[in-house]
Amino acid sequence: xxxxxxxxxxxxxxxxxxxxxxxxxxxxxxxxxxxxxxxxxxxxxxxxxxxxxxxxxxxxxxxxxxxxxxxxxxxxxxxxxxxxxxxxxxxxxxxxxxxxxxxxxxxxxxxxxxxxxxxxxxxxxxxxxxxxxxxxxxxxxxxxxxxxxxxxxxxxxxxxxxxxxxxxxxxxxxxxxxxxxxxxxxxxxxxxxxxxxxxxxxxxxxxxxxxxxxxxxxxxxxxxxxxxxxxxxxxxxxxxxxxxxxxxxxxxxxxxxxxxxxxxxxxxxxxxxxxxxxxxxxxxxxxxxxxxxxxxxxxxxxxxxxxxxxxxxxxxxxxxxxxxxxxxxxxxxxxxxxxxx
Amino acid sequence: xxxxxxxxxxxxxxxxxxxxxxxxxxxxxxxxxxxxxxxxxxxxxxxxxxxxxxxxxxxxxxxxxxxxxxxxxxxxxxxxxxxxxxxxxxxxxxxxxxxxxxxxxxxxxxxxxxxxxxxxxxxxxxxxxxxxxxxxxxxxxxxxxxxxxxxxxxxxxxxxxxxxxxxxxxxxxxxxxxxxxxxxxxxxxxxxxxxxxxxxxxxxxxxxxxxxxxxxxxxxxxxxxxxxxxxxxxxxxxxxxxxxxxxxxxxxxxxxxxxxxxxxxxxxxxxxxxxxxxxxxxxxxxxxxxxxxxxxxxxxxxxxxxxxxxxxxxxxxxxxxxxxxxxxxxxxxxxxxxxxxxxxxxxxxxxxxxxxxxxxxxxxxxxxxxxxxxxxxxxxxxxxx
Numbered sequence: 001x002x003x004x005x006x007x008x009x010x011x012x013x014x015x016x017x018x019x020x021x022x023x024x025x026x027x028x029x030x031x032x033x034x035x036x037x038x039x040x041x042x043x044x045x046x047x048x049x050x051x052x053x054x055x056x057x058x059x060x061x062x063x064x065x066x067x068x069x070x071x072x073x074x075x076x077x078x079x080x081x082x083x084x085x086x087x088x089x090x091x092x093x094x095x096x097x098x099x100x101x102x103x104x105x106x107x108x109x110x111x112x113x114x115x116x117x118x119x120x121x122x123x124x125x126x127x128x129x130x131x132x133x134x135x136x137x138x139x140x141x142x143x144x145x146x147x148x149x150x151x152x153x154x155x156x157x158x159x160x161x162x163x164x165x166x167x168x169x170x171x172x173x174x175x176x177x178x179x180x181x182x183x184x185x186x187x188x189x190x191x192x193x194x195x196x197x198x199x200x201x202x203x204x205x206x207x208x209x210x211x212x213x214x215x216x217x218x219x220x221x222x223x224x225x226x227x228x229x230x231x232x233x234x235x236x237x238x239x240x241x242x243x244x245x246x247x248x249x250x251x252x253x254x255x256x257x258x259x260x261x262x263x264x265x266x267x268x269x270x271x272x273x274x275x276x277x278x279x280x281x282x283x284x285x286x287x288x289x290x291x292x293x294x295x296x297x298x299x300x301x302x303x304x305x306x307x308x309x310x311x312x313x314x315x316x317x318x319x320x321x322x323x324x325x326x327x328x329x330x331x332x333x334x335x336x337x338x339x340x341x
Numbered sequence: 342x343x344x345x346x347x348x349x350x351x352x353x354x355x356x357x358x359x360x361x362x363x364x365x366x367x368x369x370x371x372x373x374x375x376x377x378x379x380x381x382x383x384x385x386x387x388x389x390x391x392x393x394x395x396x397x398x399x400x401x402x403x404x405x406x407x408x409x410x411x412x413x414x415x416x417x418x419x420x421x422x423x424x425x426x427x428x429x430x431x432x433x434x435x436x437x438x439x440x441x442x443x444x445x446x447x448x449x450x451x452x453x454x455x456x457x458x459x460x461x462x463x464x465x466x467x468x469x470x471x472x473x474x475x476x477x478x479x480x481x482x483x484x485x486x487x488x489x490x491x492x493x494x495x496x497x498x499x500x501x502x503x504x505x506x507x508x509x510x511x512x513x514x515x516x517x518x519x520x521x522x523x524x525x526x527x528x529x530x531x532x533x534x535x536x537x538x539x540x541x542x543x544x545x546x547x548x549x550x551x552x553x554x555x556x557x558x559x560x561x562x563x564x565x566x567x568x569x570x571x572x573x574x575x576x577x578x579x580x581x582x583x584x585x586x587x588x589x590x591x592x593x594x595x596x597x598x599x600x601x602x603x604x605x606x607x608x609x610x611x612x613x614x615x616x617x618x619x620x621x622x623x624x625x626x627x628x629x630x631x632x633x634x635x636x637x638x639x640x641x642x643x644x645x646x647x648x649x650x651x652x653x654x655x656x657x658x659x660x661x662x663x664x665x666x667x668x669x670x671x672x673x674x675x676x677x678x679x680x681x682x683x684x685x686x687x688x689x690x691x692x693x694x695x696x697x698x699x700x701x702x703x704x705x706x707x708x709x710x711x712x713x714x715x716x717x718x719x720x721x722x723x724x725x726x
Contacts, residue, residue, distance in 0.1 A: 001348065199344055206723050220725045230716035233723050234659045238635050241347035245638040248349045264631035310624060317627030322616050328428045336357045
């Protein structure tokens, strides 16, 4: 990792760690949000010309990994993506928080100045000033206060995932060349958050195994436990490696293949990781008070968000089957392209 | 706690052209009438002619010094060559071990005359090598080897003992033998071991084949009966055998062959199911693709660390463990997908490849360190041991 990116990652990590240590807030951490604005994080992916930080997905991945590791409740991933997509569409971004809607039922009206329809499962919808939504061919910005109805809902980790209904609401829109961009980037962001949360669950489990004593010694000294934690570690390593490779690809260009593969691999890791984390922690891990659920409830939620296994396996499978015996040539060409530049 | 290092790797310039060169060579030089199932687990398939042609081409010992017959190419170019040979299912078994670990061990620890005598022959694809580690009572517990080397008054060594599960010993020219040179000390089990570099025409050395469960003859027992060798056969430093063998195992575990042994079956599956299979098959292929892509990224990352001179000991264990799990999961997965209308008695490329891998893949998590040993290494990396 470059020195500059390491500094960014370390700074974000400290900020999020402090937020968790000083106060565990469910819902939305307004104070932390203000601090991320001071660091330029919500606009990390917007070009400097548009008031952003001009960062890339390697940077964003490092920050979102830290976000997922500490499980802090702010719509940072969504705001980062909204800023990137708004800049791509030539839209001016409101100050925020801006969330992202990838599940949209509805359409633009009156030459793109009005929107009728529903935005479903909008992360931190109730706290967002604006929501960026993608409809076929267009990127649309809507104000939360223009919604006629807002239904509160949550994912398993109590993160807000709200439904908003708009009835002939004012809209600002720009062209979206690639309608799948938003869902790909959301998947990539969730991969980075999943990697962070997996890592946190691993660390908690290893520490717990080193301190919890049964039969006169730390349970981490039993080979049966060591072997489970080793497998857990390998799964975390796979998710982290896949995510970093997909972020690298997104920094360089079209990463649709890599993102689909990374989300599938991250999702796969979640099953073994969460079951092992809870097995090692036993009953204490099942309490409301204990911290482990901050990782595992997010992991179970994020496995669906940004596309579940069936969705991405279908995309990737169809793509590979269509190319048949070109599989290996395609697989290698994606990394070789770097050495051509 | 820093977890593990898997930084993405940028391949050096010139890789696309090199890859094209390898593919053109393979299109021309792959043996004719090569059975499809041989492409599975191809790095144990022996073909001396093919290895010699690779040697002529400069594709053995690619990154070794030119002084000893190497070609001073980059370690990542060598990685690309390996993955291309494996993906094509080329018969690379004859020279694989010499290229991967024996010659690198000689270059690192050997005397000048050992380097001059053996390494150029290995690079030309004329001398093949095998691994003298396992014994009947020393498998995962390698430090318990009982093969003994005793120094004679004239400085020569007398070796007695037995090695087993030695792949391609019956067709090899060289073997590095791990032997005890001073009595076992229960307090320091890793002390008192040394490595010896032996040629197979040494008197007192006898090879006896073992037939595996599919009837193939590739591994062997080796007996050393008062086998007298020159002082110069000691490899490296007397008593440093454990440190040397550990370095050798790092090389043995870190390559792309640890996740690609079953890839031929995936290619067969893609061919058989065609461009638009059922939804369930399509999704299974999508999931397998995600694993292959991830494993390749991990394997490349380890190769990049090795190329920078780092020692990714734990990371290599992770890639081998995940790679072996994948190689072993693929055959039964394909069997489950293909059960409709495909029967194991059928004589087709697809079914023969499946049948071979169903039976041989259980060995993939034994060779080069069992999954339990690897997970012990990973657990140590996590601070649990």
